[in-house]
Amino acid sequence: MTVRPKPRRQPHHSSRPGTPNRRAHPPSPERHPELPPEFEQLFDALDEVYGDPRTVRTPLDAELWASAFLGGLWTAALQQDDEPEGAELGLVEVLELVASPRTQAVLCAVASVASPDVAVRAAEASERLFRKGVRRPDWYGASLQPVEFLEGWSVSDVFADGELLIAAFKRGKDKYAFTATVANNAQGSVVEVLLVDPADLPDILAEIRAEFSEAAEGVFSLDEIDGGELRRRLEPAVLETVVDEDEYDDEEEGLEPDEAGGADGAARLEAVDGRDPLAGFEDLDELDDLDVQDGLAAMDELDELDDLDDLADLDDLDDLDLDEDDDEGDDFAALRALMLSRLAVLPEPAELPGGADFGYDLDDLPTLLDEFTGSDDARELPHPAIVREWGEVFARLGLTEFAGDPPLYGPEKFDTLINVLIPARVNADDTQLELLEPVALAWARWSTRRVGLAEPVSDYLVEAVEESFEDFPQAYSDPVFTMDRHMFGFTMQSTAG
Secondary structure: OOOOOOOOOOOOOOOOOOOOOOOOOOOOOOOOOOOOHHHHHHHHHHHHHHOOOOOOOOHHHHHHHHHHHHHHHHHHHHHOOOOHHHHHHHHHHHHHHHOOHHHHHHHHHHHHHOOHHHHHHHHHHHHHHHHOOOOOOOOHHHHOOOOEEEEEEEEEEOOOOEEEEEEEEEEOOEEEEEEEEEEHHHOOEEEEEEEEOHHHHHHHHHHHHHHHOOOOOOOEEEEEEOHHHHHHHHHHHHHHOOOOHHHHHHHHOOOOHHHHOOOOOOOEOOOEOOEOOOHHHOOOOOHHHOOHHHHHHHHOOOOEEOOHHHOOOOOOOOOOOOOOOOOOOEOHHHHHHHHHHHHOOOOOOOOOOOOOOOOOOHHHHHHHHHHHHOOHHHHOOOOHHHHHHHHHHHHHHHHHHOOOOOOOOOHHHHHHHHHHHHHHHEEOOHHHHHHHHHHHHHHHHHHHHHOOOOHHHHHHHHHHHHHHOOOHHHHHOOHHHHHHHHHHOEEOOOOOO
């Protein structure tokens, strides 16, 4: 979808130590097992972004610290085909075994943002350390206050191409919001997330309404939604979104060796000499068998975690301009745990009415294609067999590749069909290719009228599809797509005869 807010993200405190707590605390143990240097470097890198979790002033800063750390473990586990929660449980055990004020602060923060099982384990570990005399951070009391849902908004288009969801929360004095863009042409994945200041939400919503006024009437909508509906729409997308390993490779291109991460870098979880950095965290259900040295040895494998400076640089935010093409929002992995923890406090989403029928499936295709080919726009085209086969291509690719409610495809889904999926999957001759654009325009008109959308909406979609075809010749001749479709694609069977 084309509508994007222009928020000023939530300001955060610097990493300077806060005012020491003057109250009496139980004495901390004099000696603690030492963390390996790589682990200390990783902590230091996160401290640079969010502040030392022992000394930050608010639970939010500590939660951001922990969310970024958990995001790194989650990403590394995905890259190693491991279960992320196993790594998180192993982290809890190692932090408790180290038993320092710093690891106590991390446990308190993890208890606020981790998955339920991990959060419970972290809270229990923190309590055991406290009973042994390891002090908790000054912000701990405030972190026990309940999370409150303030408001939620949905920005969507009538084609269900995508949706921008806005959620605002409060805990104590901390107020914050995040926006998440869910793309239904990417199977309902989160493609951008931003942490924003709730004070900016009125300006963000006003800007969205102003942008709507310039679009065709009826294309976009802005609706306030309750907590249960917000959770229903966003939680599955967050859970289903994965980080593409290639994304991290791309981010490192052009960096100097020290920036990309070397032996002294503080930012990447990866295999070292072919060893799995999370191997020491597997099979941790029997926690009584965990050995201190084994746990710390697992941490020795923590080498670097992809560009921690990019996790979510929340300084210098006032100059943020989301109209810049190169702005891709905050790091999803770094905010993932925080988002899921906040969504978990919302009401369980209501189930859809029994027997509700949305979209269509493969069994419905013959009837659907009969309807399309019998429409006024499609009936006027030559070579009915080719027209029908292109319609089947649209339908089948839509079923396998898109979330949402086909056969109504909006501009983004159509662009994906035209300039990605068809060039990579469909071998067609010149006559078949000449009919592709007329068939797509006919599909656009038929599908909008089929659901009763107004003529301006149909015209808006047709214009967008025409613009997408400007790039089609280049996409279809792209050497990578050409190789893909010849090796893995299929050849259209219908002919002009």
